[in-house]
Amino acid sequence: MTDRDDAVPALAEAFREHGFEGASLAQLSAATGLGKGSLYNFFPGGKDEMAAAVLANVDAWFTGNVFAPLRNATPGDADAIDAMFDAVVYYFRSGRRVCLQGAFALGRERDKFAATISGYFGEWIESLAAALRGAGVRDSEARASAAEAVAAIQGGIILSRALDEPEVFTQTVVRQRARLLSHFTG
Amino acid sequence: MTDRDDAVPALAEAFREHGFEGASLAQLSAATGLGKGSLYNFFPGGKDEMAAAVLANVDAWFTGNVFAPLRNATPGDADAIDAMFDAVVYYFRSGRRVCLQGAFALGRERDKFAATISGYFGEWIESLAAALRGAGVRDSEARASAAEAVAAIQGGIILSRALDEPEVFTQTVVRQRARLLSHFTG
DNA sequence: GTCTATACAGTGATAGAC
DNA sequence: GTCTATCACTGTATAGAC
Numbered sequence: 260m261t262d263r264d265d266a267v268p269a270l271a272e273a274f275r276e277h278g279f280e281g282a283s284l285a286q287l288s289a290a291t292g293l294g295k296g297s298l299y300n301f302f303p304g305g306k307d308e309m310a311a312a313v314l315a316n317v318d319a320w321f322t323g324n325v326f327a328p329l330r331n332a333t334p335g336d337a338d339a340i341d342a343m344f345d346a347v348v349y350y351f352r353s354g355r356r357v358c359l360q361g362a363f364a365l366g367r368e369r370d371k372f373a374a375t376i377s378g379y380f381g382e383w384i385e386s387l388a389a390a391l392r393g394a395g396v397r398d399s400e401a402r403a404s405a406a407e408a409v410a411a412i413q414g415g416i417i418l419s420r421a422l423d424e425p426e427v428f429t430q431t432v433v434r435q436r437a438r439l440l441s442h443f444t445g
Numbered sequence: 446m447t448d449r450d451d452a453v454p455a456l457a458e459a460f461r462e463h464g465f466e467g468a469s470l471a472q473l474s475a476a477t478g479l480g481k482g483s484l485y486n487f488f489p490g491g492k493d494e495m496a497a498a499v500l501a502n503v504d505a506w507f508t509g510n511v512f513a514p515l516r517n518a519t520p521g522d523a524d525a526i527d528a529m530f531d532a533v534v535y536y537f538r539s540g541r542r543v544c545l546q547g548a549f550a551l552g553r554e555r556d557k558f559a560a561t562i563s564g565y566f567g568e569w570i571e572s573l574a575a576a577l578r579g580a581g582v583r584d585s586e587a588r589a590s591a592a593e594a595v596a597a598i599q600g601g602i603i604l605s606r607a608l609d610e611p612e613v614f615t616q617t618v619v620r621q622r623a624r625l626l627s628h629f630t631g
Numbered sequence: 632g633t634c635t636a637t638a639c640a641g642t643g644a645t646a647g648a649c
Numbered sequence: 650g651t652c653t654a655t656c657a658c659t660g661t662a663t664a665g666a667c
């Protein structure tokens with residue numbers, strides 16, 4: 260654990276609150292408690308490298324807490340699906356916390372971090388589809404169903420923030436959880 | 446029709462491509478073909494007023510092409526639902542075009558345009574729920590089902606852009622359309 | 632490694648000539 | 650009404666003292 264890694268969570272929160280363009284170096288400096296000089300010492304590439312480090316950190320969290328458990332689930336066992344939704348509710352703070360990859364996908368940042376963003380969502384859908392296939396769902400339906408769940412989560416974040424009603428996100432998760440688990444009861 | 450209204454569509458595209466913070470006055474000037482002086486003549490409030498005019502313009506389009514048809518649908522008739530999805534696919538260019546209200550909901554712009562954004566999604570959900578109630582769906586389920594559809598559309602835009610696969614959005618619409626129409630076949 | 636000082640391009644916005 | 654010129658300011662990034 261270097262000091263560089265210690266700064267990443269603070270950077271993440273700053274990017275989530277202000278967006279990539281909206282997060283100025285002054286704010287990033289204040290959020291981390293590091294002077295601009297120190298920030299450029301850890302991230303010579305500037306804001307781009309800071310954002311890349313943040314995205315990689317988020318990806319690592321999801322790999323460990325979501326993607327890998329879905330991949331390693333025993334076929335036909337719904338627990339990994341349940342755990343995924345629990346992790347999602349926790350990570351996105353019931354919809355109050357923005358998904359950086361999702362927010363970046365809507366803006367100019369998409370071009371700059373295209374591979375990372377694509378990889379994040381692609382792996383989420385693929386690992387979830389793998390768990391669904393374990394319940395006997397055929398491949399094309401598993402992928403479509405997985406994409407639908409991931410899209411619903413992303414849309415749930417937007418809606419709950421737009422309406423300022425966290426229950427919208429919670430409800431979205433409840434419904435998607437039930438929908439996916441119904442594959443396992445048959 | 447004033448020259449002000451003529452500039453709004455060009456401003457909308459600029460905001461969609463670059464985001465609110467990312468769209469500089471130089472770009473807005475280039476997109477509209479108007480000098481900064483002219484822009485400030487039409488929009489004395491600057492960027493904020495331009496964005497507000499764009500959001501109002503989008504809202505008006507949806508009111509005329511989506512919300513009102515849903516409200517005026519004859520109870521039990523699914524045509525308005527079908528028309529909504531057609532309009533959505535057209536408006537969002539099969540997921541290639543960003544939803545400004547959705548993008549703003551994820552950033553700092555949310556605070557500045559809170560009422561407009563909330564009103565847009567609130568009316569979308571309410572008008573869609575009204576059409577579903579016309580098919581005999583009880584109120585709480587109608588609202589939840591409507592919110593799920595709107596969230597899926599927003600998430601579909603994110604996913605299709607993130608993966609650079611318009612088919613993801615198209616598939617989302619296909620599935621949601623089928624899900625909502627199933628209320629009418631009973 | 633950390634900070635302060637600074638370079639310099641670009642920002643939103645305004646003034647004023649035409 | 651339209652543009653150009655300009656304003657004050659903030660942006661990212663760097664240099665250099667400590």
